[in-house]
Amino acid sequence: MKFVLLAAAALATLAAALLLGPANVPLGELTTSPIIWQLRLPRALLAFLVGGALGVSGVGLQALVRNPLADPFLLGLSGGAGLGAVVAIALHLPGPWALPLAAFVGAVGAMALVYRLGLIGGAELDPRILLLGGVAVGAFAAAIMTALVSLAEATELRNAFLWLWGGFSGASWTTVLVILVYAPLPLVVLAAAARPLDLLALGEEPAQYLGADVRRLKQLVYLSASLLTAAAVAVAGVIGFVGLIVPHICRLVWGRLHHTLFPTAFLTGGIFLAAADTVARTVVAPRELPVGIVTALLGVPLFAFLLRRWTVS
């Protein structure tokens, strides 16, 4: 039942995203207008897919580090992505793909570094060291990035920050294709890890006794969640809040089992971000709001409402 409802909500959100916008498209031209086919449809799909990827990535990372504050960007990925983007602009790398690709490489680089730090105590990933390492690597990358921006003379570098703050202005069928190439594998890996992740919630030792290969599980979950996030950064910049809040909302509403959490987090994240982007495009038209502002403005009251309702009952 919940999946039917969520799927219906997802379709309704996508339909609203197609129908609403600053340009007036007559209903009769819906199927032919390039504004619908080249702009609104790829943008709505991209927002949905990125929201879903961030939601799932958040569920995976929160389960892995067993910390409710974990967020896909907490583990140094936003710093790494930002550094990659700024380096691409500073080196004048040509082509429309240089910036997203460099951001992806930066995020994966930060991920590798944090992963290596996480293994510092031996062959097991230590969640506490992952968190600390993530914060440290993120701060280090952000420091280099800020130094580059403040020393370089190119005014374009300041605009790198605009891109990095996230948004779907650059959405096209190509960016939809990019996330469709990167996302499925980590999504499948995470979905397959649903049962062992339930066990991990009991603690590492109990999970081991109950038959989970904890060491391998942690590595797979970490790499998959980070890859999902890096793919999201490459197509949409750093969009905060979705990966942090969506897992909590899903847990509050549908419980803690991961075989439910992963699909509901994907749909909820998608609905949430596609709706937020539609609001960002339309409320202050002809201007546009950065989508990160809308996710926070919509998400915080919703989250507070749910928290109140579920802690009271």
Add this chain to the structure above:
Amino acid sequence: MRRWAPRTHLAGLIAFAVAACARGERVPVRGGVAVTDDAGRRVTLAAPARRIVSLLPSFTEILFAIGAGDRLVGRTTWCDYPPAALAVPSVGDAMPPSVEAVAARRPDLVVLYRSGPNVTAAEQLERLGIPTVLLDLNLLEELGAATRRLGTLTGRQVPAESLAAAVDRVVSQPPAPSTQSLAFIVWDNPPIVIGAGSYLDRLAALVGARNVFHDVGSPSAQVSIETIAARDPDFLAVLSDSALPPAYASRPEWRVVRAVRERRFLFLPGQLFGRPGPRAADAIREFRQRLEAAAR
């Protein structure tokens, strides 16, 4: 007994000064100059400035245009016009200004554009005993007032007045009837356009090109590609020294915009169009020519 005379004089002067201060004004001493700047401060110099640091390319251009270029002892890295400006030592990018680098030039006047960090820098310079003047220069309309005050502070009132009058004549021209429409695209992802509260919007109006984002009140704003497509400008104006189509021109999502599909770009060199300055009339002429050439 003779010593009393100067003392009485001094007492008189002090009384006069106190009275003047009580009226909220400091009267410049003989040969001195004074203006009120855009931060509302009274700027008083004992004599016209001889060692000036200019922290905005437009001010550097104005100072050269009114014949005070030889008094410049410091400029920013961005001050590249006129070519003689490049011979003046640079004090850095001035974003924000390095107070130490400016003070090291031992200026008797620092000219700053009025912005948050610059107001702080001006306060720090004043504490070091260096006079500063904070001026607004976002719009064509503000050019005349800034020029006149720089003329007063440098003792070059006559050339400043003639330049300011010429600029005011340009400002007071009725806008040409618009035959073309355009949008200024300053960044592509996210798309950022120029709105009404800007120098470029005014220039466009003067050459008969309607800025399709004239209804946006702020100098610049983030919009969606969809809005640009719906407003359907005849041209996209790009601040660029090259005439190469911008990188986004080949991206599929941008091809929804007719001007991108038809490759109707208007390239405006940044050095001439990026800032209000004494060459505003040249900028308008150049703008008109490029528009006519592009429309053909």
